[in-house]
Amino acid sequence: MLQFSRKKMLGLAFAGLSALVSLSPAAGYAADLKIGLYADVSTLDPHFNNLAPNISLSSHLFDALVNVDANGHLIPGLATSWKAIDQLTWEFKLRHGVKFSDGSNLTAEDVVFSLDRPATLTNSPGPFTSYTKQIISKQVVDPYTVRLKTATPYGPLALDVSTIFIVSKKAAQNATTDDFNSGKALVGTGPFKFASFKRGDRIELVRNDVYWGEKPAWDKVTFRILTSDGARLAALLAGEVDAIENVPPADLAKLKTNPKFTLAQKISWRTLFWTLDQSRDKSPDITDKNGKPLDKNPLKDVRVRQAISKAINRQALVDRTLEGLAVPASNIVAPGILGYADTLKVEKYDPEGAKKLLAEAGYPNGFGITLHGPNNRYINDERVVQTVAQFLNRVGIQAKVETLPLAVYFGKARAGEYSAALLGWGTLAGDFGLRTLLGTTNPDTGWGSWNWGKYSNPKLDQLVQSSLASVEQKQRQDFARQGAVLALNDYALIPLYHQYATWALRKGLKYTPRTDEFTFAYQFHPE
Template sequence: MALSFKKKLLSLAFTGLAAAAVLPLTAQSSLAAELKLGLFADVSTLDPHFNNIAPNISLSSHLFDALVNVDATGKLIPGLAVSWKAIDPTTWEFKLRRGVKFHDGSDFTAEDVVFSLDRPATLTNSPGPFTSYTKQIVGKEIVDPYTVRLKTATPYGPLALDVSTIFIVSKKAAQNATTEDFNSGKALIGTGPFKFGNFERGDSIELVRNDSYWGGKADWDKVTFRILTSDGARLAALLAGEVDAIDSVPPADVPKLKTNPKFSLVQRTSWRTIFWTLDQSRDKTPDITDKSGKPLDKNPLKDIRVRQAISKAINRQALTERTLEGLGTPASNIVAPGILGYADKLKVEKYDPEGAKKLLAEAGYPNGFALTLHGPNNRYINDERVVQTVAQFLSRVGIQTKVETFPLSVYFGKARNGDFSVALLGWGTLAGDFGLRTLVGTTDAATGWGSWNWGKYSNPQVDKLVQSSLSSVDEKQRQDFAQQAATVALNDYAVIPLHHQYATWAVRKGLKYTPRIDEFTFAHQFHPQ
């Protein structure tokens, strides 16, 4: 009987199924192992160039590599390029890694790099384009199969950071492929640490280990990502042992998990800033009326006094302590402290409801007006509650405020279409000039500027300072220009920062993970202890 049981156990281990459920992680390390992760945010597509949102980028990082990768602290490190340098003010040379194979066994070469850098511009129906990272490249030269030179129209210092967001696909597999071909797995051929297994939209993604990965084998034969957007469902799956770790731990459950010996918590201040975008381009905006419901003749948000009043009405300290339950810190910038371009001179707006009322009266709204706030209900920490809390603050200063929230899959499309007057957005970046270019730069499809500028804010002075920052090869000059641009934009209330959120993972005992500033959950960076 003992021998029969041993044979059965070994059989289960080789299949990587039941053994993962009955053995502790430490015992799994020598057997076929499966890692199961519970994710808060839904993955909308497996096409790495279609929709520039964090959940998609995080998942793509398992299947693909970029020329330049980013470590857990936000530092740039070699990826498919082993080195890069500016050989003149407008030319960057990338030396490519030799011997890298795609999942189908074909060789990775410079041809794949050029194709991948060209592809985002061909996806004209993208809801979140990657073109802001590629538009500055005006020329691509293949020197040899393992050397690529990228040319820019003007000097451009941060090109390596730009291309860290563009994943390299197989030209052979993707040349005539549609986004649906990626979602089905047909064109999903990368060089990453895992290969495609299965994709059930809104439910789960299964990956299998790439044993030929140039960066070394992952510890897991198979990885299953379960999409668990409900906080309760995600926590229940962890407690029941259905997943080995979860991201975006529900704030209310952090204290209990900290004292539970079966789990450990890992945390890091995130690069993500949560802020309000405001419609500043249209003379009439859809969600603002007088208090009887009659549309106003003009858009109050075009008046800086109204934007400042909204900011002063928000008690950010109470918001982070109570609504976020301590998992955030009040923000004055659109990038987190320590990120290039963070302006120390900008201070968190003081909570001043009386000052807000005074500003509204000066702007011609002594009795306020009616406003609907919009936000997602399944993307950021307690996002729906954040919207509701801010609505309460605004109502106290005379702005009669309603709330509408949507699932992320619906919300982003509506916001980008201009359906909202005031919309909640979270953004993370490793450089302030990048964030400013994307979020408040004057929208220009030809250059990719303002691709996430929902409020259509435009300020030539900000644009000029951001361009000066991006054109600076000298790091100190770039920092100075980026700080100046941030100061001008935020003193103009281009957007209204709320808070920087914390990233928190809960991990089963016997498993370790290094928390990332970008909040990404990478299966290949989980390891048995």
């Protein structure tokens, strides 16, 4: 049997205590953070596929010129400042002393290369070029100054470039997307560095000790891909992960009363609304009460659209169907987002008023309609469609329900196969939302790319164009608000609610919840 002296035993005890202290919050770093993600990450190439899970993960490895804070406001990133020096030119001043994870220095050449790169990825399934196509030229003034020129005045350029991550020109110049996925080309300025990537299973990152900003509290972060709600919750309860995003609504009450866990919540940028077919004289899902197709599309009448809005009890929808995980909406963007109009109020539940409007529009006995929606995209989305159908039936609109998996639903909705379709949309600027959701459809400019109802109003188009062309923020805000008021007073779409984003964490952790719903490991901290 080995014999230990008192001195040696004390030394070992002290060493063990020191090891524990090194993992404690007081020491500044903890060993490992494990997070359960609800959606798969398809690539680590930050310019290849414009999907939210990919963007969220890329934010750990790379930086953009401009960052977005937890409330959806623009803040300095790799650029310490930006300004319009004339109507067509924006100047970005770069942060000094920033190094890539390989120790090389960030320069303006890396910025120009990164802004050019998305257009070279011609096989991209989700291009980032919508954020760069406004830029017609790039000028390197000096190693820390870049000027970007646009063909016409364009106010949202700083918001656009907040989605373009800056990569190392040296590492990425001849790199393929596979080189990023393998880690070979993953040289960034973000708070973490690449460790491993097993698609559909996990991504492992380690702290970047040359990061220019506040160092993350974790030596290592593991993101587990747990797309099943049950599997994600089970992993949290079993201690296999420290936190999860997209908490299943049915399990919220159980987690709230469990002393081992805490919740972080915030109203997200995602607004849920109904898009209504307003372009066709005959609409595919509109019938009389006997199921015979109507020759006239009632959704083209603003009184019918207003009646549908009045028929919906939004507070009951939020309280019962969504289990409190939303707030009733009056706008297409969440409160605090550029273009949110305070003058717009949540439509009051008024079934008698809805019946009166229907009678005035020539439908005293209502009509038949099928409501379409996804069944695996938003919080309790299938139940939301069913609940709205019940509200419409009470005012004489005979509503049927059909829901589909997202992969099928989006394609059919965008192809115009539905009369009424549920959509959720998140944006950090109201004029962006109006342009995409309600602008007159134009494939050449990208306007109306998600305008499922084919709404068209030249006055709205002009207000949105004026907003986008405003380089002065207050002027842009005013135009965006005017556009929102015009569109929503015309019931161009029917807002329902703003969704909550919810994270669940083990006790002893805290997280800054974000309006954009992203999960950033570097914003988790030990308490």
